[in-house]
Amino acid sequence: MTAAKIENATADDRRPLLEVVDLRLHYPIKRGVISRTVGHVKAVDGVSFSVYPGETLGIVGESGCGKSSAGRSIIRLETPTSGSVIFDGDDISRAGERSLRRVRSELQMVFQDPYASLNPQLRIGDLLAEPLIAHHKCSRAEAKQRVREILTTVGLNDQYVNRYPHELSGGQRQRVGIARALMLEPKLIVCDEPVSALDVSIQAQVLNLLKDLQEDFGLTYIFISHGLGAIKYISDRIAVMYLGKIMELAPTTEIFNRPSHPYTELLLDAYPEPNPRLRDRERMVIEGDVPSPADPPSGCVFHTRCPYAQEKCRIEVPQLESIDAADSGRGEVACHFPLDKPSRRSFAAPEPVPAGRHSASATASGEGA
Amino acid sequence: MIPYIIRRILIGIPVLWGVTVINFVIINLAPGSPADLYLTPTSTPNQVAMMRHQLGLDQPIWVRYVKWLGQLVHGDLGYSLQNRIPVTQLLGERILPTLTLMGASLVVAYAVAIPFGIFVARRRNTAADYGVVGLSFLGISVPHFFLGLVMIYVFAVKLGWFPTGNIMTLGGPGGLVDRVEHLVLPTLVLATAISANMVRYVRSSMIDVLGADYIRTARAKGLGDIMITNKHALRNALTPIVTVIGVDLSVLLGGAIVTEQIFQWQGIGLLTIQAIQGRDYSVLMGINLIAALGVFVANLLTDIAYGVVDPRVKYS
Numbered sequence: 001m002t003a004a005k006i007e008n009a010t011a012d013d014r015r016p017l018l019e020v021v022d023l024r025l026h027y028p029i030k031r032g033v034i035s036r037t038v039g040h041v042k043a044v045d046g047v048s049f050s051v052y053p054g055e056t057l058g059i060v061g062e063s064g065c066g067k068s069s070a071g072r073s074i075i076r077l078e079t080p081t082s083g084s085v086i087f088d089g090d091d092i093s094r095a096g097e098r099s100l101r102r103v104r105s106e107l108q109m110v111f112q113d114p115y116a117s118l119n120p121q122l123r124i125g126d127l128l129a130e131p132l133i134a135h136h137k138c139s140r141a142e143a144k145q146r147v148r149e150i151l152t153t154v155g156l157n158d159q160y161v162n163r164y165p166h167e168l169s170g171g172q173r174q175r176v177g178i179a180r181a182l183m184l185e186p187k188l189i190v191c192d193e194p195v196s197a198l199d200v201s202i203q204a205q206v207l208n209l210l211k212d213l214q215e216d217f218g219l220t221y222i223f224i225s226h227g228l229g230a231i232k233y234i235s236d237r238i239a240v241m242y243l244g245k246i247m248e249l250a251p252t253t254e255i256f257n258r259p260s261h262p263y264t265e266l267l268l269d270a271y272p273e274p275n276p277r278l279r280d281r282e283r284m285v286i287e288g289d290v291p292s293p294a295d296p297p298s299g300c301v302f303h304t305r306c307p308y309a310q311e312k313c314r315i316e317v318p319q320l321e322s323i324d325a326a327d328s329g330r331g332e333v334a335c336h337f338p339l340d341k342p343s344r345r346s347f348a349a350p351e352p353v354p355a356g357r358h359s360a361s362a363t364a365s366g367e368g369a
Numbered sequence: 370m371i372p373y374i375i376r377r378i379l380i381g382i383p384v385l386w387g388v389t390v391i392n393f394v395i396i397n398l399a400p401g402s403p404a405d406l407y408l409t410p411t412s413t414p415n416q417v418a419m420m421r422h423q424l425g426l427d428q429p430i431w432v433r434y435v436k437w438l439g440q441l442v443h444g445d446l447g448y449s450l451q452n453r454i455p456v457t458q459l460l461g462e463r464i465l466p467t468l469t470l471m472g473a474s475l476v477v478a479y480a481v482a483i484p485f486g487i488f489v490a491r492r493r494n495t496a497a498d499y500g501v502v503g504l505s506f507l508g509i510s511v512p513h514f515f516l517g518l519v520m521i522y523v524f525a526v527k528l529g530w531f532p533t534g535n536i537m538t539l540g541g542p543g544g545l546v547d548r549v550e551h552l553v554l555p556t557l558v559l560a561t562a563i564s565a566n567m568v569r570y571v572r573s574s575m576i577d578v579l580g581a582d583y584i585r586t587a588r589a590k591g592l593g594d595i596m597i598t599n600k601h602a603l604r605n606a607l608t609p610i611v612t613v614i615g616v617d618l619s620v621l622l623g624g625a626i627v628t629e630q631i632f633q634w635q636g637i638g639l640l641t642i643q644a645i646q647g648r649d650y651s652v653l654m655g656i657n658l659i660a661a662l663g664v665f666v667a668n669l670l671t672d673i674a675y676g677v678v679d680p681r682v683k684y685s
Contacts, residue, residue: 075589077585077588077589097594100591101591101593102591104589104590104591105591108589109589111582111585111586111589113582116581116582116583117582117583117585117586118583118586119583119586119587119601119605120583120605120679120680120681121601121604121605121679121680122601130587130590130592131590131591131592134590134591134592134593134596135591164680164681166680166681177586180586180590184590184591
């Protein structure tokens with residue numbers, strides 16, 4: 001991590017690149033002959049956070065907690081039910097199709113499934129050049145040149161220009177997915193589980209590629225994942241989501257070493273211990289299923305599964321507030337009775353992925369063609 | 370690709386041979402005989418036997434089949450017992466009108482079905498969608514003969530816009546305009562069923578593709594709606610549609626027989642009915658062979674088209 005980046009991350013008085021305020025995304029549930037709306041699935045229910053230039057905000061949570069829905073409504077693939085998304089000073093949550101297309105050149109997404117998210121009919125070169133030509137950024141000849149450059153940047157080479165997506169491996173496809181997002185030189189990239197569909201060995205390569213690109217192009221990421229390893233490796237700050245709400249939002253080291261929310265603690269506990277000697281310890285097991293987002297529990301949405309829940313949790317909705325009023329660096333938590341103890345687990349164990357500068361082209365050669 | 374096509378053709382030969390065996394047996398086992406055509410109620414059994422002998426019908430079925438096959442190898446399909454001309458010459462005269470009718474119907478059907486299918490796929494579960502799907506069920510359900518008669522009544526008899534039948538005005542000056550005028554009504558009848566079926570295929574295929582991840586990717590790229598529909602969605606939606614064309618061809622052949630009869634369209638279809646009524650064995654065998662060959666070629670072309678439309682399909 002560069003010195004400038006640490007400065008950015010800590011200087012909260014800086015203007016955020018993206019500000020999400022009370023974002024809600026509710027899907028209507030329709031029943032009956034005339035499709036009457038009988039309720040709503042609250043996929044995202046009042047989420048607020050800011051992302052500062054050059055940082056990576058991780059969003060972690062179980063399947064169905066609304067993290068991908070949040071990501072999709074930020075880049076407006078879904079129109080949020082309410083709330084605002086302020087990107088670079090403009091509220092884009094209600095922007096029309098025309099202004100949205102302009103914003104899309106600065107706000108990009110890397111998708112989860114590299115197999116399904118590339119059009120099987122288009123050659124790699126064509127699908128990469130397409131956004132440039134559609135946004136009239138440059139001529140066809142220049143676009144071709146840019147495609148070659150970007151392929152080299154993501155660790156592929158210009159031989160891939162004439163290939164079809166099905167001729168590539170999963171890791172190579174995800175590199176194309178990343179290259180696609182980079183084509184328009186965006187300021188912010190939302191990475192929606194970019195490594196979940198990949199082999200563990202390829203995951204590390206793609207994560208390193210994302211890190212290197214962030215340094216080279218000064219990118220800002222929102223990194224959505226259910227994998228704690230990946231999110232810990234790449235994020236500066238982490239938001240923990242549960243049932244459409246943020247439970248805890250704090251710097252990565254705080255989340256892993258001093259979780260304040262009981263849900264964060266349970267989530268960390270569920271993470272498999274790589275060191276077999278430490279496996280004997282008693283684990284806290286999270287009980288029950290995630291309640292339906294169509295009918296979330298009253299008060300704190302986590303109270304039905306929280307081992308520390310009390311009467312107050314059933315009635316009053318906790319707000320996302322500073323963990324330590326004196327130390328803003330500790331982050332925020334939405335809990336009436338936040339924990340105040342070090343993590344029961346040591347996360348100082350060797351990192352799953354070696355950090356540092358990686359040559360993208362060298363890692364790509366190790367991948368099956 | 371070339372070795373694949375050659376292999377397919379080699380596989381096709383025994384299939385076509387099998388088709389001729391089955392057809393020959395069925396046609397010859399069916400009651401009635403071409404000899405009946407030449408006889409009157411006063412003919413004596415002796416005369417009947419003589420006629421059968423003259424036509425070669427007194428020989429065992431397998432002898433007759435081998436004889437027919439031997440002629441076929443030399444490109445000879447025998448003589449039409451009814452028309453007293455070689456079957457090849459007869460088919461040669463009749464095939465062009467039928468191909469014109471089928472081709473025109475296919476073009477009209479697709480020209481209607483593809484835009485409508487796309488239109489309703491993008492407006493799923495709206496009034497327009499229900500309307501088009503409902504109409505398509507009507508189009509599939511209505512029989513050719515009924516639709517043909519209604520069209521003749523309305524557009525030919527009442528409105529007088531188009532002729533009631535035939536390929537061209539008999540004894541008239543002919544010409545392209547005259548022929549096209551005669552083509553309109555039978556084409557509409559044949560195209561209705563094909564188009565009604567196809568619009569549902571296009572619709573469901575488009576709905577499928579519009580929900581695909583790569584359409585979301587295209588939207589995230591900031592592409593416009595028209596670009597997404599025409600470039601990303603339609604090309605992918607076409608793949609399953611191409612498959613249906615091969616099936617449609619056999620439907621067209623069946624439909625052509627009825628439609629040609631109603632409109633007195635002098636094509637293979639009309640000839641088929643006449644040949645069945647006259648027990649014209651050699652003509653029926655010739656028609657069946659051509660129909661089987663047509664379906665075989667259509668399926669081969671479909672598979673080749675598949676490889677062209679979808680880059681993931683490779684033949685080796």
